[in-house]
Structures are given as structure tokens and as C-alpha cells.
Amino acid sequence: MALSAFDLLTITFHSLGRNPLRSALTTLGIFMGVAAVSATLQVGTISRTLIAQQLEKRGAPQVSVYPDWDSGGRSSQLKLEDMEYLRQRLVGLRAISAFNWAGPTPTVFQDKEFSPPMSPVSQDFLLTSGKALLSGRFFTPEDFASYRPVVVVDQLLAEQLFQKQNPLGQMIYAGRRPYIIVGVVATSLDENAPPTGQLYVPMPVYNALTGSRDIGSIQMRPDKLENVEDLSHQAEDLLLQRFPGQKFKFWNNVSDIIQQQKTLEMASQGLMAVGAIALLVGGVGIANIMIASVTERTAEIGLRRALGATQQEIMLQFILEAMLLSLIGGTAGLGAVHGLTVIVADTFKLPYEFNNRIAVLALGSALLVGVGASLPPAVRASQIDPVKALRSE
Secondary structure, eight states: OOOOHHHHHHHHHHHHHTSHHHHHHHHHHHHHHHHHHHHHHHHHHHHHHHHHHHHHHHOSOOEEEEEOEETTEESOOEEHHHHHHHHTTOSSEEEEEEEOOOEEOOEEETTEEEOOEEEEEOTTHHHHHTOOEEEEOOOOHHHHHTTOOEEEEEHHHHHHHHTTSOOTTOEEEETTEEEEEEEEEOOOOBTTBOOOOOEEEEHHHHHHHHTOOEESEEEEEESSGGGHHHHHHHHHHHHHHHSTTOOEEEEETTHHHHHHHHHHHHHHHHHHHHHHHHHHHHHHHHHHHHHHHHHHTHHHHHHHHHTTOOHHHHHHHHHHHHHHHHHHHHHHHHHHHHHHHHHHHHHHTOOOOOOHHHHHHHHHHHHHHHHHHHHHHHHHHHTOOHHHHHHTO
16 A cells, blocks of 8 residues: 555654654754855855955956166156057957056146046056946047047046036046046045046047157956966066066056955865765765664564555655755754854845855755665665565564
8 A cells, every 4th residue: 555645754754753863963964064065155155245346346357567667767668569569469368458647637627626646548448447437438449549638537526526517528627738528437446545536538648748658557457367367477478578688567456355265265165075074974874874774674664565565665765764854954054054144244244145046055965965875775675575574573
């Protein structure tokens, strides 16, 4: 006679209840494994979110190279041709641009005057820096080719000069020269200094005014964050080939973030190893309890077989016992990690949201371990000869 699902669950709970200590210890192993796996994934998610927030404040990951100083002055002056030389040879490069620093520049609109720093830039500066364009446009190839007196300002300077007016198309005087505003970009946030506003002008316009073709630095954006250091080494080798004996300095804006990422990866690997070991221990516990259960219940299994229970029902019962232990331990582990994470996130102001994908992955791993560990004992139980089992009573 086939058992109903309710009867099968009743028998399963009764079997586990007969050995509460053994069941509890096995559940504890699964609890620890799921907790470690879930904590590892949560730490990774929160850390990646924090890294993304830090990158958003700093702009895109980028490497800057500029001439070094020696006793006789600058070792070499970079030019736009040098930037093109690097563009054609660098591997893993997403964007490259030139940047100069013109210093604080008196900027006037009607009766308002401020002195934001002016930065002459090349065409791909917006992509290299990762700055968000809030309104208008950035410089076009025609702006560079025609030496148009156009300017892009950041949001802070636009608010200072125009308050609630639309800055696009307005004429301002920067360094006593007229410029037309064509775009507004987001203001860069610096934890060490308050923002002061920013002016960006096409580099050819600035070079024409100063009579110099030199550029202050070359900025390179890698296609991936982890390629920042490799891009620095490539650029250094190429520039030393182009300028033998010259000196250059390299700087990137994400060195500490890369170090944090490496530390995170090491911590995640350690936690994942702990989680895997804990799950393995839990799996061994499940296998042990199933083997012991099969041995202790040989006569019961024989009687049930004699009364019409199929091999599939016997095997399903033992697998179901393991699944219940895994489910109880896994759910408790997820709940504990979630509660602790909420407390820690609230205390340290960390970004955290319950992730269904992580919960499914952690709980699924526990169920997989439970079913896998219980399968051999369950198969063994289903193959017991009912006649021999009853004789052993």
C-alpha cells in the first residue's frame, strides 16, 4: 500500500525525533555551513557596493602619467602626439585623454565672480574621467578643429553663477576672455577638500592662447578595474622606449580600492573555505545519521516492505529526512546571518538589502549536500531484503 505524503512526513518527523541529539548536531553542521556561505556572499555584495560608491565619488578608474622633475627642470614635455602613440599601442585601454592645469581663473557672469580652476582637456576626457554629463553636450571634433571659445562647467559653478537660470548658451568671461557654456557636468567630490567649481576648455584653444603645445598629463582609463596596474606598466615601458633616459611619474586614483578588493578576495576565499568545510562536516553528519538509522531500523524497513512499501518509498523517506535536516539548519543559518548583517549594517551605515539569489544559492547548496550525503544510505535501505530483515528481529 502506497503511503500518502502526509503519512510519509509523519514517519520522517517521528524517525528524526527518536534521536534528537544526533539530529540537532547534524543540523548544527548544516547551520554553520550555510551561515558561512551566506556571510561570504553578503560580505562580497556589500563590499562591491561600497567599492562602486567610492568609484562613483572619484570618477572612473584611471592612470595619470606626467613628466618628472629633476635638477635641470622637467625631464620631458608630453604632447598630443605622445598620447596618440600610447593610444595605438596600449592593450586593455578603454579611453585616453590629455589634461592640463591652468590654475584658478577669475570667472565673471554679470555681477558674480568666482575663481574656479580651469582645465584644458582633449576630446575623450569625459569618457576617461567618467564624469556624468548633466545637461548640454561635451566638446565636439569641430570645437577642437575650429578653436571655438566654448566651455563646460560643473554643476557647482553653474549654480554659483546662474542660480536657477539655465547656464547653457550663456556667455561668461574666464581670464578676461569670453566663452559660451555648452555643457554642465557633475561636480567631483573630494573627501579631503570642499568642491570649488570647475571650468573645462578645449585644449587647442588654451594652447593657442599660451603659444605652447605641451600637455600637463595623459590620463588612461582601463577596460577593467583590475587592469589599472598593468596599464601603468605598459605605458611606462612605451614612454621609456619613446624617451630613453627620461623620467615620468605615474598615479592612479584607485590604488587603495584595488588593495581593498584584494583583501576582500582573500577574506572571501577564507570564509568560503570555512563554509565548504562546515557543509562537508554537515554532510558527513547526515551520512552518519542515515547509516546508523538504516542499521537501527532494519527490522522496521523489512516490516514495511512486507506490508507493501516500495523501494522508492523507503529511499524517499531517508532522503526526506536528510532534506528536512538541511532545510531546518539552512533556514536557521540564513536567518541568523540576515539578522546579524542588519545589525552590523545599521551600526556602520553599510548598504545592505536581503538578496534572494544569495538565499537560494546558500540554501540550495545545503540541500544538495544533504541529498548527496543521504543518497548512498537511502539506496542501501531500499535494497534490504524484507525476509532477512524480519529474521534479524
